[in-house]
Amino acid sequence: MTSPLTALHPEGWPAPRGYSNGMIGRGRIVLVGGQVGWDATGRFPAGLLAQVRQALLNILAVLKEAGGGPEHVGRLTWYVVDMEEYRASLKELGPVYREVMGRHFPAMALVQVVALVEPEARVEIEATAILPD
Secondary structure, three states: OOOOOEOOOOOOOOOOOOOEEEEEEEEEEEEEEEEEEEOOOOOOOHHHHHHHHHHHHHHHHHHOOOOHHHHEEEEEEEEEEOOOHHHOOOOHHHHHHHHHHHHOOOEEEEEEOOOOOOOOOEHHHHHHEEEEO
């Protein structure tokens, strides 16, 4: 399916890898609250990569309720409890991301936080999506 969003890339800027500098689209906005990497029973898988995968799946489950999919996501904000753990997993993170989101790379921000509400959580991700009218 074709994305209803268009990536914004200022002339002369280096090409982003794995994200977009900005996105533009028109339609209904869906705001997905921060999703941690637990499954439907509230259990966390071990490790950052497994939790990222599950958090992204959780985002898509919420988005599906509005009739959307990964191609509608315009922005992701990631909160990690350990930036070094994130950096050390970058090589393996790409395939995990693409397995769930495909080759759709929205605008993204990533920040390290002191803690998340759920003590077992390694990551929390929130999303903003735009669905066609």
